[in-house]
Amino acid sequence: MKKINSIICLFGFLILMSGCEDFLDRTPQTEITEVEFFNNVTDLETYTNGLYGYLSVPYYDYGSDNVSLHNGTNTMDQVVMGNVSSSNISSSITNWGNWSRLRRINFFLVNADKASGAEADKNHYIGIARFFRALFYYSKVQSYSDVPWYDTPLGNDDEILYKASDPRATVMDHVLADLEFAATHIKTTMGTKTRINKYAALTVMARICLFEGTYRKYHTEIGLQSDYQRFLEKAAWASEQVMNSGQFDLGPDYGALFDSYSIESNKEVILQYACDKDLGVMNNTHTVLNWQWSLSRSLMESYLMTDGTPFTEQEGYATKTYLEVFADRDPRFAQTFCYPGFKTSPQNTPELPGIKFGGYAQIKYFPKLEEQRGGWNMNTTSLPVYRYAEVLLAYAEAKAELGRLTQDDLDKTINKLRDRVSMPHLDMAIANANVDSYLAAYYPNVTSGVLLEIRRERRVELACEGLRGEDLKRWGEGQHFADNNEGIYVPYLGAYDMTGDGEVDLAILASPAETGPIDYLTPDQKKGLSIYYLKNSGGTDEGFYLTEGTKGHVGFTAYQKNPRKFESPKHYYIPIPRQQTILNPQLKQPYGWE
Numbered sequence: 001m002k003k004i005n006s007i008i009c010l011f012g013f014l015i016l017m018s019g020c021e022d023f024l025d026r027t028p029q030t031e032i033t034e035v036e037f038f039n040n041v042t043d044l045e046t047y048t049n050g051l052y053g054y055l056s057v058p059y060y061d062y063g064s065d066n067v068s069l070h071n072g073t074n075t076m077d078q079v080v081m082g083n084v085s086s087s088n089i090s091s092s093i094t095n096w097g098n099w100s101r102l103r104r105i106n107f108f109l110v111n112a113d114k115a116s117g118a119e120a121d122k123n124h125y126i127g128i129a130r131f132f133r134a135l136f137y138y139s140k141v142q143s144y145s146d147v148p149w150y151d152t153p154l155g156n157d158d159e160i161l162y163k164a165s166d167p168r169a170t171v172m173d174h175v176l177a178d179l180e181f182a183a184t185h186i187k188t189t190m191g192t193k194t195r196i197n198k199y200a201a202l203t204v205m206a207r208i209c210l211f212e213g214t215y216r217k218y219h220t221e222i223g224l225q226s227d228y229q230r231f232l233e234k235a236a237w238a239s240e241q242v243m244n245s246g247q248f249d250l251g252p253d254y255g256a257l258f259d260s261y262s263i264e265s266n267k268e269v270i271l272q273y274a275c276d277k278d279l280g281v282m283n284n285t286h287t288v289l290n291w292q293w294s295l296s297r298s299l300m301e302s303y304l305m306t307d308g309t310p311f312t313e314q315e316g317y318a319t320k321t322y323l324e325v326f327a328d329r330d331p332r333f334a335q336t337f338c339y340p341g342f343k344t345s346p347q348n349t350p351e352l353p354g355i356k357f358g359g360y361a362q363i364k365y366f367p368k369l370e371e372q373r374g375g376w377n378m379n380t381t382s383l384p385v386y387r388y389a390e391v392l393l394a395y396a397e398a399k400a401e402l403g404r405l406t407q408d409d410l411d412k413t414i415n416k417l418r419d420r421v422s423m424p425h426l427d428m429a430i431a432n433a434n435v436d437s438y439l440a441a442y443y444p445n446v447t448s449g450v451l452l453e454i455r456r457e458r459r460v461e462l463a464c465e466g467l468r469g470e471d472l473k474r475w476g477e478g479q480h481f482a483d484n485n486e487g488i489y490v491p492y493l494g495a496y497d498m499t500g501d502g503e504v505d506l507a508i509l510a511s512p513a514e515t516g517p518i519d520y521l522t523p524d525q526k527k528g529l530s531i532y533y534l535k536n537s538g539g540t541d542e543g544f545y546l547t548e549g550t551k552g553h554v555g556f557t558a559y560q561k562n563p564r565k566f567e568s569p570k571h572y573y574i575p576i577p578r579q580q581t582i583l584n585p586q587l588k589q590p591y592g593w594e
Helices: 002-018 041-049 075-080 099-114 119-144 168-185 198-218 229-244 297-302 388-401 407-411 414-420 428-433 437-442 449-461 468-474 478-482 523-527 557-561 578-583
Strands: 067-070 269-273 293-295 383-387 494-496 506-509 530-533 544-546 552-556
Touching: 041 099, 041 119, 067 552, 075 478, 099 119, 119 168, 119 198, 168 198, 168 229, 198 229, 198 269, 198 383, 198 388, 198 468, 229 388, 269 388, 297 449, 383 388, 388 407, 388 414, 388 449, 407 414, 407 428, 414 449, 428 449, 437 449, 449 468, 468 478, 544 557, 552 557
Parallel strands: 506 530
Antiparallel strands: 067 293, 269 383, 494 506, 544 552
């Protein structure tokens, strides 16, 4: 196991360091030749180990409506704030400039058959390479829709390098063919969940086909609405193969998926990123807590009450305070949002809301044990790359979008997820007869009550796992990228108990000079306060405001001064850097970016 992880870590590092050159500017030359390499199956394994560095393991949803404020840079925020054009966007901050990855994959694919060995063994590694090619093009299609399809390793002088983009339909048919080969030929098990297996390929097939099927259904601009069902049927089929395998089940503890040293034995995990301090394989997950972002009021309101009723049906739900919103909620809420009294270590004082980010801090993925946290990129919790819960959600959604969902389908998918956290079952007839008006307004493209509830379940179960932005795009609900996402509700200026111990520990004031709201406190009480000001002593705002002046939800002045705007269909895509269209005039910008 340690040898395998060492190989994966080394190759991943080398690839990430060398994969930054722009494909259309210069194609990097490979150091491996088919004469020196590709002699046997071991060579194929060694080469494909080097592709694992292309897998990503996100533990955040910034750029989506799940995040209130993100102080870092992400492309979608820049797009909706009007800061992106084909002239100023660079290959280095988009996925346009990573074509060298494709060359490495295609170089392998055209040479792998030269190796000696059993066909089944060779096809296993060819399947892994085609798995990675499918992921590569999936990312490209999400960003640009039409892109050039290449299945050979091109050199700098190849004329085809400068061809026009291929239609989305053509590219996605190639992607599906790659996934079908991978799912057919990759072995069922590799003896460790750090290596890609058949079920990882099926999981990715379900994810990509669900994306493409719903994208075609809800996006008229691409002109593929007549051909969406084929992909949804593939999504349902791939999910069902995993479900019927008997190899996977939901783990008993939702939170343990994201804060454990090892998840190798967790039956929910299909593929994992196994961290090991001795091998130098670690992560940066401690940054989820009050570093650059917090979670949104919108996400908070999505979690049901423990009796299965919507939070948004509670009387006065919109003005419930930080302490009040945690009462009687779906247990996953307090395993995702920092709850009152949460401590990073037993000896520490409870964590307080980071008001400048909105107040709803993220703890999902936060390493709960102090010994798991070693500093920047030195955390030792292992992370799921693909997990069984996503398979269940994909199956339920695909069947619902096809109009073929049954109560039995819900019972073996959504209701298994709810059973894990002791939440009431979703009843199809009741959901369709009593459509949640809050969800219906949030997702105007949908009229089915049960499909709305499936979307709720997906948002809650997969929160902070990097899929929310993809979901909004494929559903045609891009307007939520421009939402002025808010934070906690503050009923007045003054001091608050934010930990639930009955003692005030945080105050929000208009300015340092306006201390009236806390003048009643003793000196000791004031000494222990964490104080936030709407404006500093010079009268400059501190980055946040209250939506009703001296009360209201926490909002952000960056969005107040520069309101975000989502243009459809333009902002479902990003522009190709202009220098690339100059090098290759046959490339055309995506919708609206001309």
